[in-house]
Amino acid sequence: LSRFLDFDSDEDNAAVLVNNYDWMKNITFLDFIRDVGKHITVNYMMAKDSVKKRLDADAKEGMSFTEFTYQLVQGYDFLYLYQNYNCTLQMGGSDQWGNITTGTELIRRIGGGKGFALTCPLITKADGTKFGKTEQGNIWLDAHRTSPYRFYQYWLNTSDQDAEKYIKIFTFLSKAEIENLIEEHQQAPHQRALQKRLAEEITVMVHSKGELDNAMMASTILFGKATSENLKNLDETTFLEIFEGVPQATISKEELTNGLDMIGALAAKTGFLNSNGEARRELKQNSISVNKEKVSETYLIKESDLINDRYVLLQRGKKNYFVLVVT
Structure with a gap:
């Protein structure tokens, strides 16, 4: 709340937080x-x-x-x-x-x-439900309860109808700016101009420009051209939120001491692929990536590949992900 209210002011009406x-x-x-x-x-x-x-x-x-x-x-x-x-x-x-x-x-x-x-008036969603703390699927201002990445994604994924309403309520954009954005959005709804501007404005307001940049970068991990460096710059919370629901397997850190071979990483030790033969075929077809970087059968996964000193991201093709959890 200190981003919105001044609790340290010397004024008589400085903000005070009390507990009834x-x-x-x-x-x-x-x-x-x-x-x-x-x-x-x-x-x-x-x-x-x-x-x-x-x-x-x-x-x-x-x-x-x-x-x-x-x-x-x-x-x-x-x-x-x-x-x-x-x-x-x-x-x-x-x-x-x-x-x-x-x-x-x-x-x-x-x-x-x-x-x-x-x-x-109460703020409602397009489906008629109340926008508030008691409804499911809502967000917190506290980054420990809703990370900046998830906060950004929440606004980015609002419906067209809700985005048009929320940008008038939750931002300080001028009437002319909002009208231009609505017109731009109506001409090309698939580009989601309203949602993008809404998400950007509120994320900066609640968190910071730096957190917005991080959230936008994290959003490209799944849908854009991310690099291994992008992955390693993610904090653990954001990494786990991006790959929530992705299959996982646990291996010991000792297995990385001399390097974990790709066949073991893809099949024998993890079950990501069904067999060693399938693993070899996918590697020969150049469809396997480690932390967003294409690898061959000779590649060895080592401790230097770890994200947050604990994770390795495996990928087959564009959409099939698998997370190695190293303990």
Whole structure:
């Protein structure tokens, strides 16, 4: 978050990251219903659209006590921030309107002040599902949870409809630039101009230009003219993500001391190819590569071939990959 918010500023409104557990952990249930719950009526809580929809006769499932009372908990958070941090505005998705306004009500009734709510429409995908942390297949800003490569690929693989929407929401491109990109994309959708620019802009914003360059280079590993040097420049996480699902075999590092022959690497010791004979035929046809470099039957795989001191990439033709894991 420090890429977007200044936590070190000397200004009075410098960003502060807090955990509501710090002020909730010592409040008992009885204390909460006595000091907070008495200020909000059940009628008020039932009137929230988020509650009424769940209790409607046509609703597929009911509402638990936890879900029903959560607006009180979130509302109290707003009250605490108002009282202790002079926070007067809470922002969120439109589905949070009821919870946030419960907070403004507590600020009025308990704090004797004014709180404000600002919500924006929920961002949805072309299939109608919500774009958010609770949906499957989404991404994190933290590089440890979603690597820059996977982050870049996520945006690159969005649908045309979503890309046109997201580039307006998640980038700072001008209206004219966006309109030109949309027109360019419509004329040649297969070139995916929208997705490429979207992925580039957001990856630089969230990570850096260097991480974008690395992600774009990594993307050429499978689909472009990559070299052995490109492979060896990959970090382990990115390498494993690129070749996720590719068949693997494990061999000991000792086998590389004097060099592992190609027949053993392709068949006898790994099972990548079905037989030694098939391995010899493929080698004679010049269709075998080690770390993206064509090799012959006389080639020996050595420790100098290791990627991240642990992996060797074997390849037959353009699309058949196999990873040797060296332990």
